[in-house]
Amino acid sequence: MTDNIQIAKKGDIEIRIIRDTCISAGPCTVYAPDTFDLDDEGIAIIKNGDWDSFEKIFEAAKSCPVMAIEVYKDGKKVYPEN
Numbered sequence: 748m749t750d751n752i753q754i755a756k757k758g759d760i761e762i763r764i765i766r767d768t769c770i771s772a773g774p775c776t777v778y779a780p781d782t783f784d785l786d787d788e789g790i791a792i793i794k795n796g797d798w799d800s801f802e803k804i805f806e807a808a809k810s811c812p813v814m815a816i817e818v819y820k821d822g823k824k825v826y827p828e829n
């Protein structure tokens with residue numbers, strides 16, 4: 748059970764970061780640098796401003812070794828698949 752989840756939405760894309768799960772590995776910030784950043788404690792956050800393309804965000808979510816990033820499109824969860 749976790750309550751430390753950041754949720755952000757832009758257009759038809761919604762991203763959730765399960766911050767308690769994040770292990771600061773960082774590849775999300777490489778695949779989608781305009782969307783993800785690390786906070787002062789090295790835990791991923793979703794940035795304000797213009798995000799990367801959906802494809803980049805999707806790749807970033809897939810790159811996370813602990814599946815701490817969930818991606819929704821048009822209200823449907825597209826990653827992880829269940």
Ligand code: SF4
Pocket residue numbers: 764768769770771772773774775776790791810811812813814815816
């Ligand atoms: S890839 Fe996953 S574990 Fe690494 S910083 Fe991003 S959310 Fe955290």
